[in-house]
Amino acid sequence: DLAMGDAKQQGRNTWHWYKGDEQRATEEAVRLRHDLHYALQHEQFELYYQPIVDAVSGRTRGLEALVRWHHPERGMISPGVFIPLAEQTGQIIPLGRWVLMRACQDAAVMQAANMRMVPVAVNISSLQFRREGFIEDVLQVLDETKLPSEFLELEVTESVLLDGAEKAIALINQLKDIGIRVALDDFGTGFSSLSYLRDLPIHKIKLDRAFIQDIVSDRNNAAIVQGVITMAHHMGLVVVAEGIEAPEQQQDLVRRCCDLLQGFLFARPMPRDAILSLPDVLPSE
Numbered sequence: 001d002l003a004m005g006d007a008k009q010q011g012r013n014t015w016h017w018y019k020g021d022e023q024r025a026t027e028e029a030v031r032l033r034h035d036l037h038y039a040l041q042h043e044q045f046e047l048y049y050q051p052i053v054d055a056v057s058g059r060t061r062g063l064e065a066l067v068r069w070h071h072p073e074r075g076m077i078s079p080g081v082f083i084p085l086a087e088q089t090g091q092i093i094p095l096g097r098w099v100l101m102r103a104c105q106d107a108a109v110m111q112a113a114n115m116r117m118v119p120v121a122v123n124i125s126s127l128q129f130r131r132e133g134f135i136e137d138v139l140q141v142l143d144e145t146k147l148p149s150e151f152l153e154l155e156v157t158e159s160v161l162l163d164g165a166e167k168a169i170a171l172i173n174q175l176k177d178i179g180i181r182v183a184l185d186d187f188g189t190g191f192s193s194l195s196y197l198r199d200l201p202i203h204k205i206k207l208d209r210a211f212i213q214d215i216v217s218d219r220n221n222a223a224i225v226q227g228v229i230t231m232a233h234h235m236g237l238v239v240v241a242e243g244i245e246a247p248e249q250q251q252d253l254v255r256r257c258c259d260l261l262q263g264f265l266f267a268r269p270m271p272r273d274a275i276l277s278l279p280d281v282l283p284s285e
């Protein structure tokens with residue numbers, strides 16, 4: 001049977017390609033890990049900032065810091081690629097500390113530029129978050145940059161619960177005492193049950209882009225999003241939806257009473273100096 005033969009042949013070729021790709025990917029990862037070490041010592045990183053806006057008015061209410069790696073030969077490498085590698089090697093610890101320091105320095109510069117100040121949210125890897133001395137690091141950075149704690153927010157994912165909820169709860173409470181709010185990132189993509197939401201003293205949740213993508217066409221996704229927003233509001237939490245690309249998505253989320261939105265529809269992540277010239281964060285008269 002000809003058709004079958006073709007399929008088999010194709011299948012075999014696909015398998016060979018796949019194996020080749022996988023090996024290449026491994027070699028690539030080994031190289032990148034090595035380059036990461038060098039990059040840390042030679043400041044090849046930069047922080048970009050993406051506005052988080054009020055769902056109704058579209059005015060900037062916050063900024064999320066997103067790290068960028070300018071690789072000397074490969075150009076810009078996505079954090080989606082190198083953050084997981086840095087987590088595997090432990091390099092996320094010095095990298096994460098650099099990100100925190102730079103974000104607070106930049107926030108202090110924005111404050112000095114007399115901008116209508118909005119908080120800057122920094123992504124914290126679970127490894128970094130649960131590590132001994134994290135709170136002390138945060139305090140030291142705030143002290144060194146003279147940034148009031150209310151202008152720093154931290155974004156963590158539910159993997160902070162990996163060593164058990166108690167530790168995460170204690171850490172988030174400590175941050176709360178300092179005046180730093182914590183957001184639960186990538187909400188809905190993880191493994192946990194909803195019950196941990198009840199226990200974590202977080203301030204907001206960020207609904208993952210996966211739920212937002214086809215919110216207009218997929219009734220099930222829309223139902224989940226509506227359920228989460230309603231539940232979160234009953235718990236006194238603020239809801240941010242990520243990855244808004246179309247006006248219909250904004251309209252849908254406004255109708256569902258989502259508080260804040262983030263996505264290319266409003267602004268892409270951009271360097272600090274571009275943020276400084278955004279019309280709605282300029283000094284108010």
Ligand code: C2E
Pocket residue numbers: 050065066067078079080083096099123124125185186209242243244245262263264265269
């Ligand atoms: P995340 O924390 O969920 O960040 C949001 C990601 O969505 C960012 O990707 C952002 O550029 C992207 N995004 C925003 N709006 C849209 C949109 O409308 N459409 C689409 N398609 N994407 C949108 P980015 O900057 O590539 O970062 C990827 C991930 O890398 C982040 O996901 C976060 O998990 C991690 N990451 C980035 N910076 C840091 C950092 O400084 N520290 C740590 N630990 N992780 C970081």
Ligand code: CA
Pocket residue numbers: 064123155185
């Ligand atoms: Ca985030």
Ligand code: CA
Pocket residue numbers: 185186206208242
């Ligand atoms: Ca996210």
Ligand code: CA
Pocket residue numbers: 186208
């Ligand atoms: Ca994400």
